[in-house]
Amino acid sequence: MSEQSRHTEQRTRNCDWLKLLLIAVCVVQITFLVVSAYRSSPVRDEFGHFYxxxxxxxHRDIETFNVNPPLIRAIGTLPAYLLWNDVPIIDSERRTGVGEQERTSADHVARGRFEFDDGHQLFARYPEEFQRHLFLGRLLVGSFAVMGTLTLFYWGSICFGKPGGLLAATLWAFQPEIIAHGSLxxxxxxxxxxxxxxxxxFAAWCRTPTWARSIAGGFSLGFATLCKFTALLLWPFFLVFAIYVVVGxxxxxxxxxxxxxLAVAVSLGTIAVPYRFEGVGKPIGEVCFLTDQPIGTTWEQTPPRYRERWFANLPMPVPQEFVVGMDRQQYDFETGLGGYAAGTLSGTGWWWFYLYAMLVKLPTGTWLAMTASAVCIYMQSNRKLAVIAKIDVALVGVIAFAMLQITAYKSGFAQQHRYIFPFYPFAFFLTASALRIVDWTSWYAKLTWTGAGLTVVACIGATPHWLGFFNLPSGGSRDGYKHLFNDATDWGQDCYLVRQWLEQHPEIRPVNIVSINGFNSQTPESMGLPDHVTISQDAQRWTVMSKHDLVGAKGIQYIHREPTYEIGVSHFVYEN
Known part of the structure; x- marks a missing residue:
């Protein structure tokens, strides 16, 4: 056998092993997603999304929860719509007796958000049906995390070889936070x-423009925008790169x-479909915005914001509710919500919040891999860097940098670290680029792969408490509440675990549960709690305290005490 034949056979054998490893990564990731979806009780935001x-x-309602486009909640509730016979809809009984005109006004005031309370009521009445259909919907939504893994592998393989693709896919697939939130x-x-x-x-179209790729790129851009308004970030950069391709x-x-x-037309058409094209083509000068509506007035009494502008007669290319939803989201950012980071409470946020969240939430192995890759790229000569200086890497680098900038600018929220998730796949893609310019025997490659391996170990070690994961330098999951709260510690995912723990410890009575994200909107009966267990009532002999509440006003008397027990990684138990 010739030397060339042996090399060819070796490459084929290596590719087969890498494919098997990818299959293993996907199987483990899917298993973790299913486990997380099954065991987690409804988290805080899911009540609103589900309702x-x-x-x-x-009812073809596109107004409720319009701060996000309707696609993901529609996918997540499709099983309930198809399988839940005579699915009930809560009509907000607290508003019974309110006139139709007043109810319309209340529904359209920017501060009137009732979907969360209505979702809690639906769960309180039908807890078993709610959870069963929620689980089925979670499985559908969880497929996005797997698609991210496959895309990173395929795209990374094209740009950096199959080892690079496998590295990027592994870092994404075994992020505890991606497992936790990807299953919601x-x-x-x-x-x-x-x-x-x-x-x-889009990068594929930039390399070789074809009609099929333009249609696929346009659809994918519209689809991403329908997932969340965050994807609007892609539009200006795609325009710049498209101009570059046109000039070239x-x-x-x-x-x-x-x-x-054509791609733009396909994107806009894709966005309009879930909204049933309502308001597409309407003059911009006739559009009303929620933040302009005085409290107590009707929707019809709200003055259009741009009726006197020069562009007032231009037709709107997207549905009206799409624009109104963005306006309401912007209102929330400008108003701000109370934040907590690094042991400090604030009425608003900080520009560094998301950087800090990544510092304490990403596994240590992930940081090792990203750091080794960054140092490797920095230390190489310009000749070697030219190998990876292609349009794919340029596009990803620009998007990643823009994500960091926009999250620093939009600092009104400092309690939802999950808003930085769109940065992750691009960061992992760039991490894999180092494997294109060094061989397997270099220290850079070894450190990068070691980081990926440690990430896998950390994810497996966090099972099944992925949502409350914190890396070891930050104190681990037990002390993570000292850094972040809300969706980083207890978001309501362990209600069933707390109930099971109390059933197994009948000596812990009477007990009061303090958990605003999980139990506060429910009753002991709706949650199926044992006797002599209360929720947010007077202090009892025992207190189950959520780590989210531990850093707030309700937990001030407990935060410096050593707990008697710990439930999962989200609740402490104190004896009073």
Whole structure:
């Protein structure tokens, strides 16, 4: 056998092993997603998403929860719509007796958000049906996390070889936070995966513009935008890169321009479909915005914001509710919500919040891999760097940098670390780029792969408490509450675990549960709690304290005490 034949056979054997490893990564990731989806009780935001999704299917309601497009909640509640016979819809009994005009006003005031309370009421009445259909919906939404894994492997393999693709896919698939939030009916992991897919297809069009790729790229961009408004970040950068491609194609410039226009049309059409094209083409000067509506007035009395502007007669290319939802989201950012980070409570946020969240939440192995890759790229000569200086890497680098900038700018929220998730797949893609310019025997490659291995170990070690994971330098999951709260510690995922623990410890009575994210909107009866267990009542002999509440006003008397027991990684038990 010749030397060339032996090399060819060796490469084939290596590719087979890498494919088997990818299959193993996907199987473990899917298993973890299913376990997380099954064991987690409804988390805080899922009540609103689930209720709004049912409203969408039952009544074609595109207004409820309009701070996010309707796609993900529609996917997550499709099993409930199809399988839950005579699915009930709560009509907000606290508003019974309110006139229709006043109810319309209340529904459209920017501060009137009722979907969460209505979702809690639906769960209180039908807890078993709610959880069963929630689980089925979670499985559908969880497929986005797997698509992110496959896309990273395929795109990384094209740019950096199959080892690079496997590295990027592994770092994504074994992130504890991606497992935890990817198995919930929320928007953050789906938009991260969809933005990655849109960038991959767009980069493919940039390399070789074709009509099929322009249609696929346009659809993927519209689909990503329907996952969450965060994907709007892609639009201006895609425009800049498209102009670059047009300028570079001297002989087929007109064809490339037409392909670009087709992609834009497909994207806008995709966005309009779930909204049933309502308001598309309406003059911009006739659009009313929620933040302009005085409290106590009707929707019809709200003055259009742009009726006196020069562009007032221009037709709107997207549905009206899409624009109104963005306006309401912007209102929330400008108003701000109470935040907590690094042991400090604040009425608003900090520009460094998401950087700090990544510092304490990403596994130590992930940081090792990213650092080794960054140092490797920095230390190489310009000649070697030219190997990876292609349009794919440039696009990903720009998007990743823009994500960090926009999250620093939008600092009104400092309690939802999950908003940084769309940065992750791009960061892991760039991490894999080092494997293109060094061989397997270099220290850079060894450190990068070691980091990936440690990430896998950390994810497996966190089972099944992925949502409350913190890395070891930050104190681990037990002390993570000292750094972040809300969706980083206890988001309501362990209600059933707390109930099971109390059933197994009948000596812990009477006991009061303090858990605003998990139990506060429910009753002991709706949660199926044992006797002599109360929720947010007077202090009892025992107190089950959520780590989210431990850093707030309710936990001030407990925060410096040593707990008697710990439930999972989200609750402490104190004897009073």
């Amino acid at each position: 709004a999704g049912l409203q969408y299917w039952k 009916i929320t928007n953050d992991v789906p938009v991260a995966a969809s933005m990655l897919i849109a960038c991959f297809l 194609n001297r002989h087929g410039r007109s064809t490339v321009i037409l392909q670009s226009l």
